[in-house]
Amino acid sequence: MPGMGGGGLSTGNPVIIDAFHRLVFHQFLVVLALCLAGSLAWLLLSSSGSPLRIPTLEARPRMFLRNFFGLLWIVDGLLQYQPQMPLGFAGGVLRAGAESSPLWVRNLVDSAASIWDRQPIVLAVAVIWIQIGLGVWLLVARKGVASQLAGVASVIWALVIWLVSGFGGILAAGASLVIGQPGASILYAGAGVLLAVPLSWWQRDSCLVVARRVLGVFLVAMSALQAFPGRGMWTGTDGQGEATNPIALMAAEMASVKQPAATAWAVRSFGDLTTHAPLLVNGFFVFAFGLTGVLLFSSSPKRLRTARSLGGAATVIAWVFVENLGLFGGLSTDPNTMVPLFGLLLALTMGAKGSPVEEQVASEDASDRGANGEPLVANRGLPRLALLVSSVVAVAIIALGVVPMTAAWANGSTDPLLAETLNEPPQPVNFASLPFHLHDDQGRPFTQASFRGHVMVLTFLDPVCINECLEIASEFAVTNELLGASSTQVDFVAVAANRTYNSATVLRAFNRQQHLESQANWHFLTGKLSELERMWAYYAASTTNAPGGSMAIHSDLTYVINPEGRVRVIVNATPGETGILHDSFSELLARLIRPHLP
Amino acid sequence: MKKLLSMVALLSGVAVATAMSAGTATGVSATSLTPLGAAALPVALTAATTSDRLVTVVSDFGDLSRPRLRFADVLSGEGKQYLVATPPGMATNGGIVVATLGSTRTAALLPSQLLRFTPFARSTAHAEWLPGVTESLVARHPDAVAEAGRGIDLVDERGVLRTSTDLEHWKKVATPLPQWAKQARCKLRAVASGRGTAKPVLGLSCKAPTRSLVAVGETSLATGANTPRQLLRLQATDHGYVAVTSMPALGRVTIDQFNEALTVTSSVSVAIGNIRATAVHHEGSVVLLGTRGDREVVATIEGNSVRVVKAPKRARAVVLSLSGQTQVLSVIDHVRTEQASLVTVRSWNGQRWSVTGRFGVPVPYGSSM
Incomplete structure (x- = not known):
C-alpha cells in the first residue's frame, strides 16, 4: 500500500523517525570517536619515527574514477538519512522497483524487503x-592493496544492492537506460571492478581499451533496447489519447513528487514533449547512446572526445529532464543511473589527447604517462601510515553497518518498536490482580493461586472471533518460543470474552485450531457468566454482543502479572495488519515478561 | 589478446541485450496473466424457508462485493412483519445456513477469515439462541444443515454428522454414495432429513454431467438427461422432499418433488437463469428470483403450475408467506454512510406487487476488518 511500510505503519511515523535519527546520532558519535582514535594512532605512531613517503603514480582516469565514485557513495549514504527511509525503503523502493518484473524476481526482492521490514531502523x-x-575508503585509499580492496568492497556492496533491487529492474517490462535500468548499482559495480584491478594495469593500453569497449557494448545494447519496436518508446499516446510512452510516464511520475517548482516544470515539460514528439525524443536517445557506444570502440582521440561530448550531453539531459536529478521524493537512494554513467564516460575518455585534463598536465614529465598517453599523478600528500590508519577507520565505519546488518539477516528477529508504535507504549502499573474461579476447556479448575510463583500473561479472547483474537493467540505462542527455557516460569492465560460462545467445547475447538492444546502453559479459561463479567469489569475488557452479525466487542488489553500476583504492565495487544507486526508484538511481549521472571 | 578481449566484451554485451529482451517479454506475459476464478457455490444465494410456524430468510447486507463488509442476517416473519433474528456473538461474514422445523431454527454460522470451525445456534419460538459448535467446516450450501425430529444433520467436508440437540457432540453418519456419484466425482453438499426415511437424503455437487444430484444411500433419484447441474435447494416438505436444480447451460431450473417413498411425484422445468434467491414452502411450493432474457423475474411454482412475473427493483430475497403468498424483499444498502440497510417487503396480489412493509437491518460495518 502506498505510504505504508514496516509491515503496515505509515512511512512518516514520528516514533520510528525519531528512533532512526537518534540511532544515527549515537552511531555518528561512534564514528567521531573512530576518527579521533585514528588521528591519535597516527600521531603516536608517526612520532616514533619519520613517516615513510612513497609517491605512487596513479593514472588520472583512475584517480578521477576513485574520487567520483567515493563522493557518490557518500552522497548515497547521506540520502539514506531521509526520514521516510526506514519504513519506506522496502515498499517504496525495493518492492515498487520490482513491480513489473517476473514473479521469481519479485519473490527474490520480497525476501530481501521482508528482512528490512523486520528491522527497518537498524538496517536503514x-x-x-x-x-x-565505502566513500571515505575510496577517497583516502589512493594506492596499494587498500585502494584495490576499496574497489572490491564497492563491487560487493553494489552487487548486493543490484541483487536485492531485482537486478536494477533490468528484467522489468519497459526497461530502459533513460528511465533508470539496469540500475545505478551495476554501474557502481563496474567502476568498482576498474578500481579493484592492480594499479599497474592502468598503465597498460589494454585495460582502458577493454573498459571503453565494454562500456561501448553496454551503450549500444541499451540503445538497441531503447529502439526495439513494440515497447511503447516510439509512440506518445494510446487510442484514447492517454500518455503511454514510458519516458513520458516516468517524467510525469517524477514531476509529481515534492520538489522545487522549476525542476517539476522542467520534467513535466519534457514529458509533454515526449508525448507529443516521441520520435524526436526517443530518436535522440537511441542515436546519442548508440553512437557514443560505437565511438568508444575507436582509439582516435577526436572520436573519443566526440563520444564524451555526445554521451555526456545525453546523460545530462536524461538526468535533468527524465530522472529529475534522482534526488526528490523522500525515498531517493542515489542520483540514478545517469550520474555514474557520466562518471564512467568521463573517466574512460580522459586519455584522449586534447582533453581538458590532458592539456592541464601537458607540461608534466612525459615519462609519467600511461600506455595511452594519459598522465600519471604522483600522490605526494599523506604518508603510508596515514593511509593505513585512515583505511582502518573507513573499514571500521563500514563494519558499523555490516555487523548489525548481518546479525539482522542471520537471526530473523523483529524490532519490537514496530508493535509499540502501532498501539500506545506499554504502561507500567502496580496493582493487585483479581482472585477468580474459572475452569479450562477440559473442566480443570483454576484460581489466582494456580499461577503464584509464575509470571501470568493475562488477556481476553473471543473464542469464535474471526481475526484478531486468533492472531493474538498466535503471537502468544511465538512469545512462548522466544522465551525459550524461561517459558516454564510463565503462564499464558486467556479468559473467554463472549457472552454467548464461552463453553468449554468452543474453547477446545479454538485451542485445537490454534494447536495450543499441547502447550502446557497455555490456559483458555471460562466459567459462569457472572464470574466472567467480574473479570471483564476489573480488567477493562467489557464484552458486549453487537447486533447485525457483528463479532463480540471487547478490548485487546493484555496484563503482565508478576509471580507475587501484582499487575506490572498493561499492553494493548491489538494486532497489526501484517506478520511483521505480529512478530514485533511477540518480541515486545517477551521483552516485557523477562524482567518479572522469578 | 586485444581482439580476444574485444570479442569477450562484445559477446557480454550481446548476452546482456538478449537477457533484457527476454526479460522484457517475460515481464509482459507475467503481468498479463489472469488467475482463473473457481466456481462459487451458492451460499450467498438468498434462501428462504417457510415451515408451518415460521418464515425464515437468510440474506446478505452491506457491501456485497467485499467479504469483510458483507454480513449475513436471519430475518424472521410470518408474512407481514419481519424481525432481524441473527444469532448474536459471532461475525456472519462467512454466511449463515439455517434449518427450520416447526418453530425451531438451527443456524450454522459459517466461519470466515481465520476461523476454521463452525459455531451453531438454536432457538425455539423466538427464544434466546443457545450456542453450540462443531470442529468442522460446514459445507457452503443453503441446505447443508437439516432439522429432523431426532436431531440435526450437517454436511461437512467429510460427510454427514448428526447430533441430538446439545449442538456440541456430533457423530458421523454412514452415507455411502452411489456408484454413479463416485464416477461423476460428486461431493456431498446438502442434506434433508424427512420423517419417512431413516437415512438422510443427500444433495450432491458433481464435476461431471449427471442425471441427478440427489441420492439416498445407494439409490439415486434420477430425473433427467446427463447435463451439468447445480443443486440450489434440497428441503424436506410435508409430503416428502423438493429438489431445485439449475442447469446453467440450458438456462433452466428443474423443481422435482419426491414422496416419502422417494418416488418422483412431479417434475417441473422453468426457463429461468442466474438464480439469485430461492424460497421453499413446507408444502412444496418454490419461488425463484432470476433472469429471463435481460429481465429480472420472479417465478412461483406450485404443483405443476408456473407463474413468472417481472421482479421489483433491487429485489434481493423471495419469500413464501405462511399462507403461501409470494413476497419479494428489496434492499437498499447504505455502504458509504454506513447506515442500516432499508428493506421493502412487496407481496404479489394476483395482479401486481404491493408494498406491505418496510424495516431496517443494522449492518456492523468495520467490525470484521
Whole structure:
C-alpha cells in the first residue's frame, strides 16, 4: 500500500523517525570517536619515527574514477538519512522497483524487503554507514592493496544492492537506460571492478581499451533496447489519447513528487514533449547512446572526445529532464543511473589527447604517462601510515553497518518498536490482580493461586472471533518460543470474552485450531457468566454482543502479572495488519515478561 | 589478446541485450496473466424457508462485493412483519445456513477469515439462541444443515454428522454414495432429513454431467438427461422432499418433488437463469428470483403450475408467506454512510406487487476488518 511500510505503519511515523535519527546520532558519535582514535594512532605512531613517503603514480582516469565514485557513495549514504527511509525503503523502493518484473524476481526482492521490514531502523542506519564508509575508503585509499580492496568492497556492496533491487529492474517490462535500468548499482559495480584491478594495469593500453569497449557494448545494447519496436518508446499516446510512452510516464511520475517548482516544470515539460514528439525524443536517445557506444570502440582521440561530448550531453539531459536529478521524493537512494554513467564516460575518455585534463598536465614529465598517453599523478600528500590508519577507520565505519546488518539477516528477529508504535507504549502499573474461579476447556479448575510463583500473561479472547483474537493467540505462542527455557516460569492465560460462545467445547475447538492444546502453559479459561463479567469489569475488557452479525466487542488489553500476583504492565495487544507486526508484538511481549521472571 | 578481449566484451554485451529482451517479454506475459476464478457455490444465494410456524430468510447486507463488509442476517416473519433474528456473538461474514422445523431454527454460522470451525445456534419460538459448535467446516450450501425430529444433520467436508440437540457432540453418519456419484466425482453438499426415511437424503455437487444430484444411500433419484447441474435447494416438505436444480447451460431450473417413498411425484422445468434467491414452502411450493432474457423475474411454482412475473427493483430475497403468498424483499444498502440497510417487503396480489412493509437491518460495518 502506498505510504505504508514496516509491515503496515505509515512511512512518516514520528516514533520510528525519531528512533532512526537518534540511532544515527549515537552511531555518528561512534564514528567521531573512530576518527579521533585514528588521528591519535597516527600521531603516536608517526612520532616514533619519520613517516615513510612513497609517491605512487596513479593514472588520472583512475584517480578521477576513485574520487567520483567515493563522493557518490557518500552522497548515497547521506540520502539514506531521509526520514521516510526506514519504513519506506522496502515498499517504496525495493518492492515498487520490482513491480513489473517476473514473479521469481519479485519473490527474490520480497525476501530481501521482508528482512528490512523486520528491522527497518537498524538496517536503514547500517546502509548509511556502509555507503559513507565505502566513500571515505575510496577517497583516502589512493594506492596499494587498500585502494584495490576499496574497489572490491564497492563491487560487493553494489552487487548486493543490484541483487536485492531485482537486478536494477533490468528484467522489468519497459526497461530502459533513460528511465533508470539496469540500475545505478551495476554501474557502481563496474567502476568498482576498474578500481579493484592492480594499479599497474592502468598503465597498460589494454585495460582502458577493454573498459571503453565494454562500456561501448553496454551503450549500444541499451540503445538497441531503447529502439526495439513494440515497447511503447516510439509512440506518445494510446487510442484514447492517454500518455503511454514510458519516458513520458516516468517524467510525469517524477514531476509529481515534492520538489522545487522549476525542476517539476522542467520534467513535466519534457514529458509533454515526449508525448507529443516521441520520435524526436526517443530518436535522440537511441542515436546519442548508440553512437557514443560505437565511438568508444575507436582509439582516435577526436572520436573519443566526440563520444564524451555526445554521451555526456545525453546523460545530462536524461538526468535533468527524465530522472529529475534522482534526488526528490523522500525515498531517493542515489542520483540514478545517469550520474555514474557520466562518471564512467568521463573517466574512460580522459586519455584522449586534447582533453581538458590532458592539456592541464601537458607540461608534466612525459615519462609519467600511461600506455595511452594519459598522465600519471604522483600522490605526494599523506604518508603510508596515514593511509593505513585512515583505511582502518573507513573499514571500521563500514563494519558499523555490516555487523548489525548481518546479525539482522542471520537471526530473523523483529524490532519490537514496530508493535509499540502501532498501539500506545506499554504502561507500567502496580496493582493487585483479581482472585477468580474459572475452569479450562477440559473442566480443570483454576484460581489466582494456580499461577503464584509464575509470571501470568493475562488477556481476553473471543473464542469464535474471526481475526484478531486468533492472531493474538498466535503471537502468544511465538512469545512462548522466544522465551525459550524461561517459558516454564510463565503462564499464558486467556479468559473467554463472549457472552454467548464461552463453553468449554468452543474453547477446545479454538485451542485445537490454534494447536495450543499441547502447550502446557497455555490456559483458555471460562466459567459462569457472572464470574466472567467480574473479570471483564476489573480488567477493562467489557464484552458486549453487537447486533447485525457483528463479532463480540471487547478490548485487546493484555496484563503482565508478576509471580507475587501484582499487575506490572498493561499492553494493548491489538494486532497489526501484517506478520511483521505480529512478530514485533511477540518480541515486545517477551521483552516485557523477562524482567518479572522469578 | 586485444581482439580476444574485444570479442569477450562484445559477446557480454550481446548476452546482456538478449537477457533484457527476454526479460522484457517475460515481464509482459507475467503481468498479463489472469488467475482463473473457481466456481462459487451458492451460499450467498438468498434462501428462504417457510415451515408451518415460521418464515425464515437468510440474506446478505452491506457491501456485497467485499467479504469483510458483507454480513449475513436471519430475518424472521410470518408474512407481514419481519424481525432481524441473527444469532448474536459471532461475525456472519462467512454466511449463515439455517434449518427450520416447526418453530425451531438451527443456524450454522459459517466461519470466515481465520476461523476454521463452525459455531451453531438454536432457538425455539423466538427464544434466546443457545450456542453450540462443531470442529468442522460446514459445507457452503443453503441446505447443508437439516432439522429432523431426532436431531440435526450437517454436511461437512467429510460427510454427514448428526447430533441430538446439545449442538456440541456430533457423530458421523454412514452415507455411502452411489456408484454413479463416485464416477461423476460428486461431493456431498446438502442434506434433508424427512420423517419417512431413516437415512438422510443427500444433495450432491458433481464435476461431471449427471442425471441427478440427489441420492439416498445407494439409490439415486434420477430425473433427467446427463447435463451439468447445480443443486440450489434440497428441503424436506410435508409430503416428502423438493429438489431445485439449475442447469446453467440450458438456462433452466428443474423443481422435482419426491414422496416419502422417494418416488418422483412431479417434475417441473422453468426457463429461468442466474438464480439469485430461492424460497421453499413446507408444502412444496418454490419461488425463484432470476433472469429471463435481460429481465429480472420472479417465478412461483406450485404443483405443476408456473407463474413468472417481472421482479421489483433491487429485489434481493423471495419469500413464501405462511399462507403461501409470494413476497419479494428489496434492499437498499447504505455502504458509504454506513447506515442500516432499508428493506421493502412487496407481496404479489394476483395482479401486481404491493408494498406491505418496510424495516431496517443494522449492518456492523468495520467490525470484521
